[in-house]
Amino acid sequence: MSGERDDVSEAIAGELRLMDPNVRASPSLARQLLDPHFVEVGASGRRWTLEELLAELPVMDGTAKNGPRYEPSAMVGVLLAPGLVHLTYETTIGGTRARRSSLWRKQSAGANWQMYYHQATPVPRHGM
Structure with a gap:
């Protein structure tokens, strides 16, 4: 069970690093956390x-x-x-809320966890 907790903890740590302004400002740091086949569907609906x-x-x-x-x-x-973690959570930034879902994968032993897919869905101001 500790292996599962460790895998989830590592994926959460990566997710939080991607919210760090220093990582967001550095394409080279962000690239380390993103899978080469990464895709995102943002809160705007845009596919990245x-x-x-x-x-x-x-x-x-x-x-x-x-x-x-x-x-x-x-x-x-x-x-x-094995090697695939699903994260769900909410974010708030500047008063705007979004529900988020990420898939993190680790391709091989010794490799780093990387975000493979991310989806953000806006929460209406009066939504639950």
Whole structure:
């Protein structure tokens, strides 16, 4: 059971690092946390590839050191299969909430956990 907890903890740590303004501002640091086949469907509905996200990430919300930051809550993870963790949680940034889901995978022993897929769904201001 501790292996499962460790895998989930490592995926959560990676997710939180991707919210760090220093990581968001550095395409090379962010690339280490993102799978080469990464895809995201953002809260706007836009589909992002790895290269598109890395190009835009330094100017996106949550990057400015003195600006608003992502505030995650209720983050939980489940080991779906060896080397595959699913995370779900909510974020708030600048008063805007989103429900989020990420798949993290570890391709081989000794490899780092990397985000393979991310989905963000906006929560209406009066939504539950």
